[in-house]
Amino acid sequence: MTRTNITIGLFGFGVVGQGLHAVLERTPGLRARIGRIAVKDRNKARTLPTELFTFDKQDLLDDPDLDVIVELIDNADEAYVIVKQALLNGKAVVTANKKMLAEHLPELIELQKNTGVPLLYEAAACASIPVIRNLEEYYDTDLLDSVEGIVNGSTNYILTAMNRDGQTYGDALAKAQKLGFAESNPALDVEGLDARNKLVLLLAHTFGLVAGPEDLLAVGIDRISPLATAYAREQGLAIKLVAEARRLPEGGIAAAVLPTLVAPSHELSNVHDEFNGLVTQSGFADRQFFLGRGAGAFPTASAVLSDLSALTYGYRYEYKKIQQNAHLNLAPDAAEVDVLVTFTDEANAPDEADFTVVHEQFRSAQRGSYLTGTIGLGQLARAAWLRQAGVCVVRLAAPLRAAVSVPELAEAEA
Template sequence: MTRTNITIGLFGFGVVGQGLHAVLERTPGLRARIGRIAVKDRTKARPLPAELFTFDKQDLLDDPGLDVIVELIDNADEAYAIVKQALLNGKAVVTANKKMLAEHLPELIELQRSTGTPLLYEAAACASLPVIRNLEEYYDTDLLASVEGIINGSTNYILTAMNRDGQPYAEALAKAQALGFAESNPALDVEGLDARNKLVLLLAHAFGLVTGPEELLAVGITGISPLAAAYAREQGLSIKLIAEARRLPEGGIAAAVLPTLVAPGHELSNVHDEFNGLVTQSGFADRQFFLGRGAGAFPTASAVLSDLSALTYGYRYEYKKIQQNAHLALAPEAAEVDVLVTFDDASNAPDLADFTAVHEQFRSAQRGSYLTGTIGLGQLAQAGWLRTPGVCVVRLAAPLRAAVAVAQAAEEAAVAA
């Protein structure tokens, strides 16, 4: 698709849909207009003429006068049906639905190839941060070693309110929802599922690894304990929900979403409120840092706008890294992570046999107990105590690393002794 004027069929007119309408009105350089909008609620008052709206999705999908379908609804199953039919009908698609993409990415990649029709989704990764296209284009030949970041603005807003402003968790969550930062189902945010879905997209474009969200460990922020928060303050650290993917020395990728203790000197320590931040480490460009708003109407709409502009000059994802790295796979069994684990009492204490090493232990009937230790990423994901009420797991500042490197260091230390 290459054209100077595009007419949009828009699905959804919520926070982001209205934001898109507003930014299109203020962007004369892009000759794009909304031709029709499909919505569900027949009773809701809307600020645009009634004839612009329809309640039948086929009015958009079957309209030859609409060039691009922009999908901005929050139902992943309905979004998938819309996007699939649009691609089969030869209509370019822009979407912000990360859950839908993460759950159907292999099929959607194949649909793009078989139909020759582009599907763009910059807004699905980090809202206003230009991440996907940079991973696709700027890093298309530069070997990436890792990507790590705060990629969910809602949880970052909540953690900032708790850590900096002293707000209780429930109050911080309610304010995030009132401001439109949190999803309609807050569990997607606070349980780390939204960040996990975005990590699926980053894996595909950073490393060419296509995997399902269920293959990735995700621990959210709902279980962060007062003891873990106190430990962070005493150490001069901040707790951030961080998604990370890293190449391992022996091949394979380690990837997870975990609450993480971040040191003041780290780029992500200064990412506050609804902002997102992403750090890339590559062979040639070295270390780079992206910072921008990760939630809200205009930040997300700006990414949709960028995709619409890209469609006017025929842009599409080439997925070159998928072809280059067909052998690449997740290897959680080859990676280890340093963690702080807090627990209420002996009844929900973690199994010490799960750990490669236990570094520190503290027990208190009044404050609760904790330990710090090293554990395999795969072992942590399978640990029965991980999801036990009263147990909190927070990753320490060290990055995910290869288990073999840890074993070699321990062996060298033993020989030296």
């Protein structure tokens, strides 16, 4: 698709949809306009002429005058149906639905290949930060070693309120909901599932590894304990929800979403409120840092606008890394991580046999108990105690790394 003028079929006219309309009105150079909008709520007052709106998705999907489908609804299942049919109908698609993409990425990549129709989704990763296209194009021939970042603005807002302002988790969540940064049902964000969906996209464009969300360990911030918060403060560290993917020396990839203690010297320590931040480490370009707003109408709409602009000159993802790195696999059992585990009940205490090394232990009936230790990433994901009531797991200030065998460890300690 190469056009100087494009007509958009827009699904959804909520916060981001209205933001896109406003941005298009202020960007006449793009020569893009919204031709029709599909919505669900028949009773909601609209700010645009009623003839622009329809309640039938086929009015957009079957309209030959619409060049691009922009999908901005919050229902992943419905979004999948819309995006799939649009591609099959030969219409280019721009979407911000990271859950839908993560759950159907292999099929959607194959659909693009078979139909020759592009699907772009810059807004699905880190809103205003141009992450996907940079990973896809700038680092095309560079050997990327790792990518790590704060990719969920809602949880970062909550953690900022806890770390910087001393609020409790409950108070910080309530404030985030009041300001519109968190949903009334915030589980997708606070349980780390949204960050996990975005990590699926980052894996595909960083390493060419296509994984499912269920393949990745995700621990959210909903279980962060007062003891973990106090431990971080005493160490002069901040807790951030970090998604990380790292190439291991033997060739596998370690990837997970974990609350993480971040040192003041780390780039992510200064990513506050609803902002996102991403750090890439590569063989030739070394270390680079991206910072930008990770939530809100205009930041997300700006990424959609960028994708629309890219479509006018025929851009599409080539997924060359997937072809080049077909041998790559997730290797959680070849990786290990240092963690702080706090618990309130001895019955739910972590099994020390799961750890390669236990470094420190503390027991207190009043404050709660904790241990620190090194554990295999795969073992942590399988641990029965991980999801028990009163258990909080926070990664210590060290990256995911290749596991050290017991003989090697003993030799190192000797």
